[in-house]
């Protein structure tokens with residue numbers, strides 16, 4: 001029975017690139033991990049070994065670095081759009097590009113040492129400390145006509161030490177969980193959101209500003225929601241982002257419930273008045289969901 005080649009894609013994955021912008025003595029850095037995946041007329045290379053349609057993965061790597069030099073990196077999204085457009089529009093055998101980018105943040109080191117000749121005000125203009133928080137992500141797809149941009153973040157860890165309850169749930173013969181009227185609510189926010197921009201709209205998106213605002217709304221809604229379940233908090237977070245960011249049509253959140261269990265201190269003759277917890281790392285509840293505008297078809301993959 002003959003076998004058939006199914007979906008396939010190829011490219012250089014995880015190109016690590018640090019781009020320094022040296023405007024005078026105050027430097028800017030972009031630290032990215034860029035993965036290229038191309039698809040198109042690639043049956044021959046798989047079936048016969050004929051490589052006439054193959055742009056080498058090595059070339060895709062070189063293009064990432066050359067484009068960083070030539071065009072700079074205004075945002076992960078802008079950079080990925082540029083790359084995706086280039087691969088598809090310049091190579092007749094390449095019909096689709098998917099560019100994934102992870103971005104690691106760096107913050108300026110501040111210091112009180114005003115004698116250092118490199119220092120302006122209270123910051124060192126070329127010294128950075130890696131941001132220990134979330135990783136910013138984007139994935140840009142391009143088929144020669146339309147772009148699809150899904151950006152996001154992973155690893156944004158947040159905690160409310162009160163204003164969280166969980167009660168009124170189903171109790172069957174296996175239920176042991178005690179109802180909670182004042183608990184810790186902690187999670188690691190993993191979010192992806194899809195921009196309505198697909199290439200033909202006139203107004204370009206300011207992706208740097210958009211990211212900062214989405215993150216702010218996620219944090220503020222987590223902090224400001226009095227929660228009766230992490231599910232309720234999830235919807236509140238997604239709803240707040242969509243209400244405030246018209247450039248976004250859909251957001252998907254994956255929120256592990258980082259359980260904090262009160263430790264029983266009775267054996268030691270001590271009271272535990274909601275002060276000492278065991279922070280469990282597994283298993284964890286995993287609460288996931290998409291919030292989207294009415295009438296918009298949600299397309300962010302469930303994974």
Ligand SMILES: O=c1[nH]c(=O)c2[nH]c(=O)[nH]c2[nH]1
Nearest residue numbers: 166177228229230231257285
């Ligand atoms: O916010 C919560 N949602 C649940 O569905 C759930 N289930 C559970 O055991 N604890 C919690 N907490």
